[in-house]
Amino acid sequence: MACRICSGRLHPFADFGRQPVSDAFVLPADPGEEFFFDLAVGVCESCAMVQLLHEVPRERMFHDGYPYLSSGSAVMREHFRALAGRLLATELTGPDPFVVELGCNDGTMLATIAAAGVRHLGVEPSGGVADLAAARGVRVRKDFFEAATAASIRAFDGPADVVYAANTLCHIPYLDSIMKGVATLLRPGGVFVFEDPYLGDVVERASFDQIYDEHFYLFSATSVRAMARRHGFELVDVERLPVHGGEVRYTLAREGARTPTAAVAELLVAEEAAELAAPATLSAFAGRVAGIRDGLVDLLTGLRARGATVYGYGATAKSATVLNYCGIGPGLVPLICDTTPAKQGRLTPGSHIPVLGPEAFADPYPDYALLFAWNHAEEIMAKETAFRDAGGSWILYVPDVYLVRG
Numbered sequence: 001m002a003c004r005i006c007s008g009r010l011h012p013f014a015d016f017g018r019q020p021v022s023d024a025f026v027l028p029a030d031p032g033e034e035f036f037f038d039l040a041v042g043v044c045e046s047c048a049m050v051q052l053l054h055e056v057p058r059e060r061m062f063h064d065g066y067p068y069l070s071s072g073s074a075v076m077r078e079h080f081r082a083l084a085g086r087l088l089a090t091e092l093t094g095p096d097p098f099v100v101e102l103g104c105n106d107g108t109m110l111a112t113i114a115a116a117g118v119r120h121l122g123v124e125p126s127g128g129v130a131d132l133a134a135a136r137g138v139r140v141r142k143d144f145f146e147a148a149t150a151a152s153i154r155a156f157d158g159p160a161d162v163v164y165a166a167n168t169l170c171h172i173p174y175l176d177s178i179m180k181g182v183a184t185l186l187r188p189g190g191v192f193v194f195e196d197p198y199l200g201d202v203v204e205r206a207s208f209d210q211i212y213d214e215h216f217y218l219f220s221a222t223s224v225r226a227m228a229r230r231h232g233f234e235l236v237d238v239e240r241l242p243v244h245g246g247e248v249r250y251t252l253a254r255e256g257a258r259t260p261t262a263a264v265a266e267l268l269v270a271e272e273a274a275e276l277a278a279p280a281t282l283s284a285f286a287g288r289v290a291g292i293r294d295g296l297v298d299l300l301t302g303l304r305a306r307g308a309t310v311y312g313y314g315a316t317a318k319s320a321t322v323l324n325y326c327g328i329g330p331g332l333v334p335l336i337c338d339t340t341p342a343k344q345g346r347l348t349p350g351s352h353i354p355v356l357g358p359e360a361f362a363d364p365y366p367d368y369a370l371l372f373a374w375n376h377a378e379e380i381m382a383k384e385t386a387f388r389d390a391g392g393s394w395i396l397y398v399p400d401v402y403l404v405r406g
């Protein structure tokens, strides 16, 4: 099997078995025929890029019914507002600046740019969330971004000062076409800024649920620098971000256009010291993950045996990997509560656990709540004080299986 970036040899290191499309929630009355694929991961022996071995067709993942909303969390709204403010202050200061966001979702970031009166365009293939962005005054093009899209945007709008993408680039197997598009679209001195889950955090926390159909790549500074150089770009800045369980924000500029910050060298050195992409490191990660699976299934089986109730909290895309890899179904977790209307009244993909609205969580409270949205743990636990007061406990499973008592 060959690397999607450089055609180097892939070393497989983890296999999570047969998995559904993570956001394909099914109707109870008409489950239809679900699409499954083998969720296996490998690392390129040449460029160190960690990637899935099998690809899910993009139309199966990013369609009009795509249910994830960037604006769903107060922490994320503030994260994007701060980033927009920084771009406005540092990169969008020339005459008539222009910023393009790839995968703008519901326009959470671009709404701040639009409010400042700055020219912008969101490119978003998922029609439902694109409509939400348009409703907030964001200019949106409903499309997948690739080389041809970039050429037509440049012809109409001129070059961009900033191309930005949050939790989008790692979704896209055909990065070659994206990078060609960015090279076409960016002004000579412009920057390509993107943020995605960081391999270093996934390995350190054993957060295996960051691996699912939509996360085709797990980036590191080492692999991003190699990928950038293939397209005449240099990695000029990196920033560790606490959101979504640990991400890095990468800034690319054309080779020679900017001097890389000290943070780039620091992260590259840290990755080398940790042997982050070494087969031994990644095999050890896979071993820890198998231990988490066994521990979680033992805990849930034991709780069921003594009559305790366990509800899931947050029918996240990430939860698909946990549920299907661990073989957890409605027998162990009878329901999952989620605030996303598009998921409510449906069953989780593959594992077929009913998803109900947040009101079901308190009606009455379960003894335990399995927190699939662990990346928002602080925000959620602060909100659910009544669950704690009712004697409830949270179950978490990264970096290991543990309980947080009320």
Ligand SMILES: [Zn+2]
Pocket: 003, 004, 005, 006, 007, 008, 044, 045, 046, 047, 048, 049
């Ligand atoms: Zn490679």
